[in-house]
Amino acid sequence: MKSLFVALVSISCALAQQAIYAQCGGTDWTGDKTCVTGAVCTAVNDYYYQCLPGTASTTATTTSSGPTSTPTVPAGGLPFVGGVNMAGYDFTVATDGSFNGTGSTPPVEQFSHFAQQGVNIFRIPFAWQLMTPTVGGNIDSGFFSRYDGSVQAALNSGSSPWVILDLHNYARWNGQIISQGGPTDAQYASLWSQVAAKYKDNSKIIFGIMNEPHDVPNISTWVASVQAVVDAIRAAGATSQYILLPGSSWSSAQAFPTEAGPQLVKVTDPAGGNSKLIFDVHKYLDSDNSGTHPDCTTDNVSVMQTLVDFLKANGNRQALLSETGGGNTSSCFTALNSELAFVKANSDSIAGFTVWSAGAFDTTYTLTLTPNADGSDQPLWTQAVRPNLP
Structure with a gap:
């Protein structure tokens, strides 16, 4: 009976240990602080400790406020970035690619507001029909002036940030x-080609060549379209900039390793190598991955780990989580914090994130990160995003 009791206690203790990449500590953490064999409870930030591969002591401490080591960026790769989407010029773009509007200019003061907190990347979406009112036609100079005003405000916001043109x-x-x-x-x-020609001399620009392709009948044909754009950007003289390559299924991080990823890894860069070609992935945390609900049901860590495994197995490539987010709810404070902490701890593979969304959204939007009128930030920003910024 005693042997059985000891065995049961041992099993109970083992079951209580946290799995690799699970949370094991941090501010207000009340769960178990030990990790399974082969993992170390590591402080990613004050709010989040994570079981990372290793063999040191498995007990969490409370003295460290950051990671014990910084992931090594692949040669020529994108260093760790963290920031926010600045929506507005995309307003009224439907998921079928139709558009009927004028777009809304993101408030200029938000760029410096976020940059002062450590943001080093902004993503600024725009409607194709605003940039070139005729498909295949010339850039509209009036709209470009508006859009470039936002781009320059971001670039000059004080943090020397990267800016994604989406x-x-x-x-x-x-x-x-x-x-x-x-x-x-x-x-x-x-x-x-036209956009690249205008920004070819600024290496802090990142070309986000398409948001969320979906229901694409032929993936190979889509990959050929991606290659055509990469070639056009380089031919326009923009040879130093990173280019984001989107997959299919709404740029799903979960679908990427088995769907478009195996073909997108074959896209070549006329500028040489592949370190400037970053895969563009999205993943929300609500029940149907739509980003339309205020509550979060997953932290996506297992999905992100599968993505990391794929990237490492295919030449140590990098991806960027350019859309993720949640509501200003306690479930999202925990889940988004966990997801972003995982990204930060694995930034050699997932180079960073831009959370959805601030900009021209008002403060009643389900996933709003727009600062309040008094300058204060949304709870999701302070609880989950800011602790994981660079």
Whole structure:
């Protein structure tokens, strides 16, 4: 009986230990602080300790306020970035790529507001129809002046940030998919050739060539469209900038390793190497991964680990989590903090994040990160995002 009792106690203790990449400590943490064999409870920030691979003591401490080591960035890769989407110029773009509006300019003061807190990357979405009112046509100078005003405000916000120029059209123009019944690759590439020519001398610009392609009939054809844009950007003289390569299924981080990823890894860079080609992934934390609910049901750590494994197995490539987010609810404070802490701890593979969203959204939007009128931040920002900024 005694042997059985000891065995049961041992099993109970083992079951209580936290799995690799699970939370094991941090401010207000009340769960177990020990990790399974082969993992170390490591302080990622004051709010979040995580079981990371290692063999040191498995008991959490409370003296460290950051990671014990910084992941090694691949040669030529993107250093760790953390920031926010600044929505507005994408307003009224539908998921079929149609558009009927004028866009809204993100409040300029938000760039410095976030930069002062450590943000070093902004993502600024725009509608294709605003940039080139005719598919394959020339850039509209009036809109470009507006858009570039926001880009320059971001670049000059004080943190020397990176700025993602995000084409927010779901691989479509007015309901038709690029090169699959809709615009030709040449028409798609024409937009990026013109934009790249305007920013070719600024290496802090990142080209986000398409937001959330979805329901794409032929992945190989889409990958060819991506290659055409990469070639056009480099031919325009923009050879130092990173380019974000989106997959399919709404740029799903979960689908990427088995769906578009195996083909996108074959896209080549005329500028040489592949370190400037970063995979663009999204993943929300609500029940249906739509980013439309205020509550979070997952921290996505297992999904992100699978993505990391894929990236390492395919030449130590990098991805960027350019959309994720949650509501200003306690479930999201915990889950988003966990997800972003994992990204930070694995930034050699997932280079960083831009959370959705601030900018022209008001403070009643479900996933709002827009500061309040008195300058205070949303609880999700202070509880989950800010602790994981660079």
